[in-house]
Amino acid sequence: MADSPPPERADAARNREIILAAALRLVETRGVDCVTMDTVASEAGVGKGTLFRRFESREGLMAAVLNTSETQWQASVIGGPPPLGPGAPPMERLLAFGHSRLRANLVSASLIEAAGRAGQRSVAAMSFANMHVRYLLRELGVEGDLPLLATAILAPLELVVLEQQVERERIPVERLEAAWDDLVRRVVGH
Amino acid sequence: MADSPPPERADAARNREIILAAALRLVETRGVDCVTMDTVASEAGVGKGTLFRRFESREGLMAAVLNTSETQWQASVIGGPPPLGPGAPPMERLLAFGHSRLRANLVSASLIEAAGRAGQRSVAAMSFANMHVRYLLRELGVEGDLPLLATAILAPLELVVLEQQVERERIPVERLEAAWDDLVRRVVGH
DNA sequence: GGATCAAACGGACCGTGGTCCGGTTGTATT
DNA sequence: AATACAACCGGACCACGGTCCGTTTGATCC
Numbered sequence: 001m002a003d004s005p006p007p008e009r010a011d012a013a014r015n016r017e018i019i020l021a022a023a024l025r026l027v028e029t030r031g032v033d034c035v036t037m038d039t040v041a042s043e044a045g046v047g048k049g050t051l052f053r054r055f056e057s058r059e060g061l062m063a064a065v066l067n068t069s070e071t072q073w074q075a076s077v078i079g080g081p082p083p084l085g086p087g088a089p090p091m092e093r094l095l096a097f098g099h100s101r102l103r104a105n106l107v108s109a110s111l112i113e114a115a116g117r118a119g120q121r122s123v124a125a126m127s128f129a130n131m132h133v134r135y136l137l138r139e140l141g142v143e144g145d146l147p148l149l150a151t152a153i154l155a156p157l158e159l160v161v162l163e164q165q166v167e168r169e170r171i172p173v174e175r176l177e178a179a180w181d182d183l184v185r186r187v188v189g190h
Numbered sequence: 191m192a193d194s195p196p197p198e199r200a201d202a203a204r205n206r207e208i209i210l211a212a213a214l215r216l217v218e219t220r221g222v223d224c225v226t227m228d229t230v231a232s233e234a235g236v237g238k239g240t241l242f243r244r245f246e247s248r249e250g251l252m253a254a255v256l257n258t259s260e261t262q263w264q265a266s267v268i269g270g271p272p273p274l275g276p277g278a279p280p281m282e283r284l285l286a287f288g289h290s291r292l293r294a295n296l297v298s299a300s301l302i303e304a305a306g307r308a309g310q311r312s313v314a315a316m317s318f319a320n321m322h323v324r325y326l327l328r329e330l331g332v333e334g335d336l337p338l339l340a341t342a343i344l345a346p347l348e349l350v351v352l353e354q355q356v357e358r359e360r361i362p363v364e365r366l367e368a369a370w371d372d373l374v375r376r377v378v379g380h
Numbered sequence: 381g382g383a384t385c386a387a388a389c390g391g392a393c394c395g396t397g398g399t400c401c402g403g404t405t406g407t408a409t410t
Numbered sequence: 411a412a413t414a415c416a417a418c419c420g421g422a423c424c425a426c427g428g429t430c431c432g433t434t435t436g437a438t439c440c
Contacts, residue, residue, distance in 0.1 A: 009406060009417065036396060047420030049399080058397065126354060148369035151355065155345035164316065165341065179338035187376045199436065202388060226426060237390025239429080244388095248427065 016054050019044045023065050032062070032110040056118075063115040066108060070125055073104055077132060090139040091188070097136070098157060098180050101129060102173070105159050106166065112159050129154055140188050153187060156180060206244050209234045213255050222252070222300040246308075253305040256298060260315055263294055267322060280329040281378070287326070288347060288370050291319060292363070295349050296356065302349050319344055330378050343377060346370060 008016075022044035026035045037058055041048045055061040082088035083096040105112065133150040142149065155161065157180070165171045198206075212234035216225045227248055231238045245251040272278035273286040295302065323340040332339065345351065347370070355361045 011406070012418065015418090037398085038396075041420090048397095049401095049420055050418080052398065053418075144372055145365070145369045148355075148361070148366070149373065151351065152346040152369065152373045155348060155351045156342040158345065158348065158350060160348060160350055161341065161345045165338075171338070175335070176338065179335045179342065182334055183339065183342045183377065186379065187373065189376070199387065201436070205388085227428085228426075231390090238427095239390055239431095240388075242428065 012054070015044075015046055015050060019046065019051060019054060019061075020064060020068075023061055024068070027065060027111065032114045037061075059114065059116040059118040062111060063118040066111045066115050067125075069108060073100070074128055076100075090136050094133070094136045094140070094184060094188075095181055097132065098153075098184065099177050101154075101157050102162065102176060102180065105157060105162055106173070109159055109163065126154070137188070142188055149187065153184060156183065202244070205234075205236055205240055209236065209241060209244060209251075210254060210258075213251055214258070217255060217301065222304045227251075249304065249306040249308040252301060253308040256301045256305050257315075259298060263290070264318055266290075280326045284323070284326045284330070284374060284378075285371055287322065288343075288374065289367050291344075291347050292352065292366060292370065295347060295352055296363070299349060299353065316344070327378070332378055339377065343374060346373065 019040065023035065023040050026040060026043055037048060037051055040061070041051050044051075051061065055064055077084055077097065077100070079085055083092040084100055086093075088096070130147065130150045133153055134146045137146055137150060162176070165176060166173070209230065213225065213230050216230060216233055227238060227241055230251070231241055234241075241251065245254055267274055267287065267290070269275055273282040274290055276283075278286070320337065320340045323343055324336045327336055327340060327343075352366070355366060356363070
């Protein structure tokens with residue numbers, strides 16, 4: 001491993017928090033796509049350059065905002081009450097997981113969209129889900145290319161796919177859930 | 191049905207062709223994300239406003255460019271040689287379809303990305319694929335919510351998913367194909 | 381062939397994401 | 411505590427997507 005990166009300076013860390021808080025506040029009140037970088041900068045009382053140094057891009061900032069709720073969700077998967085959390089049989093957990101992920105994606109749709117590539121790829125947000133599904137599949141005795149099988153199961157829950165179905169084709173969420181359950185049962189093999 | 195929309199004026203139609211040709215030329219030579227709207231406008235010898243009136247947005251223009259190759263692909267699915275085209279048994283056709291779609295998505299990745307929402311949703315590009323898969327599934331005697339099952343099968347071929355796997359995780363295309371075949375067999379039930 | 385009117389045209393203009401660089405502030409060293 | 415250096419700060423600046431509106435052009439009807 002290379003030497004660890006130099007620690008963040010105190011003022012820098014403080015500004016990160018300030019900016020993040022300001023961004024979150026603005027997103028909640030005005031809605032994601034009314035939040036410009038200039039707005040965030042002035043709301044946080046810093047220069048625009050600071051925003052971009054800390055968060056790389058608008059997408060990066062949005063990803064950081066998204067990350068807070070995402071972390072919360074992950075916590076409830078790892079340690080929350082069953083059937084989402086541990087304690088329930090694997091199949092029940094898997095189904096609960098899918099439903100929860102589906103709802104979560106729809107709820108923070110606009111934020112995910114604004115986060116773009118930075119949202120899904122980095123921070124291993126998708127990687128966590130994949131790992132969890134892989135674990136449950138193994139638990140269920142499924143054989144094969146587990147990483148890719150997990151990806152295949154997760155793919156229909158991706159926002160791009162969901163939006164097409166919910167917004168364009170007006171399919172109710174319950175039907176999406178039912179169809180996903182069906183998919184999972186077929187893949188697992190009952 | 192409402193009265194049909196007024197026909198396009200001659201100069202408008204001519205300009206659409208000119209613009210589309212210019213855009214295609216520029217995309218091929220310089221690469222998608224070096225193509226600005228101003229560039230296309232001056233290359234086509236028209237004003238910027240004309241571009242936006244014809245194609246709504248940059249995404250719309252890119253979608254139109256993409257549409258040409260997409261149409262070609264659809265033709266080879268409907269009427270090309272087997273196993274992609276008609277003549278082969280349904281399962282073979284389905285697998286060939288998946289592989290072909292996967293490759294096609296990767297080939298025009300940047301264009302699809304540039305087309306954004308306009309690319310996948312409109313023009314029923316995705317709708318065509320869904321319809322075709324639905325047809326093949328029915329042919330294979332699969333029962334259940336066919337439209338959603340088709341979507342679920344198609345989802346892992348979506349560009350967002352593929353890019354994560356190919357670029358981020360360095361998974362070779364052959365393995366993706368094999369995994370997709372596996373998925374399909376599980377869903378169909380051999 | 382004019383007259384008429386809707387539709388298409390084009391380029392000046394604006395907002396926003398993103399960069400850059402001179403000045404400032406925090407941190408390590410003696 | 412003073413010095414030195416790196417990291418941080420901020421706002422002027424740029425490029426690009428998108429809009430607007432006065433002008434031109436092509437279809438239609440007499």
